[in-house]
Amino acid sequence: MPSGKVRWFDQSKGYGFIENEEGRDVFMPAAALPLGHKTLRKGTKVEYSLIEGRRGPQAMNVEIHASAPSLVKATRPKPDDMAAIVEDLIKLLDTAGNGLRRHHYPSAAESRKLATLLRAVADNFDVQE
Template structure:
C-alpha cells in the first residue's frame, strides 16, 4: 500500500493532494478520507490505495497513520508563564475597562498594545489538534 504525507487539503473545496513517498503527487478527494476526518493537517502521514483517474492518480481508502506535529503546541509557553501573562493582561483590561466607564477610550498606543497582547494570548490558547 503506498504511503505519503498530506501536501495540502482545502475542506471548502473538498480536495487536496498527497505527496507520495515515491515523489509523485496523488489527488485526494474528500470522499477518500476516513470517517470523521474532515480537514487533515498538512504533513500528516497517510496510507492509501490508488486508482487511475481522468487526470492522473487518485487516492482512495486513505488511512491516517500519524498526524503532523503541531508547531503551535510545541512552542506554547509553560502553564506557569502563561498564568503570569494572563494575570498581567487582566490588569491591563481592568484599567481599560475603568477608563471606558469614565467614557474615555485608551490612547492609540495603549489600544494597539492591548490589541497585540490579546491576539498573542489568543494564539497561545488556540491549539488545533
C-alpha cells in the same frame, strides 16, 4: 496499499495532495478522508487506495497512520510563563475597563497593543489537536 505524507489540504477547497513515496503528488478529495475527519494536517502519514482520475492519480479510502505533531503545541509557553502573561493582560484590560466606565476608549496605540496581546494569548490557548 500506497503510502505517503499529506503535502497540504484545504478544507474550504475540499481537496489537497499527498506526496507519495516516490515524491510524486496524488490528488486527495475531501470524500477520501476517513469518517469523522474534515481536514488533515500537513505531514500526516497516510495509506490510501489509488485510482486513475481525469487529471492523474487520485487517492481514495485514506487511512491515517501517524498524525503530524502540532508545531503550535510544541512551541507553547510553559504554564508558569503563560500565567504571568495572563495576569499582566488582566491588569491592562482592567485599566481599559476603568477608562470605558468613564466613557473614554483607550488611545489608538493602546487599543492596537491590547488587540495584539489578546490575539497572541488566544492563539496560545487555541491549540488544535
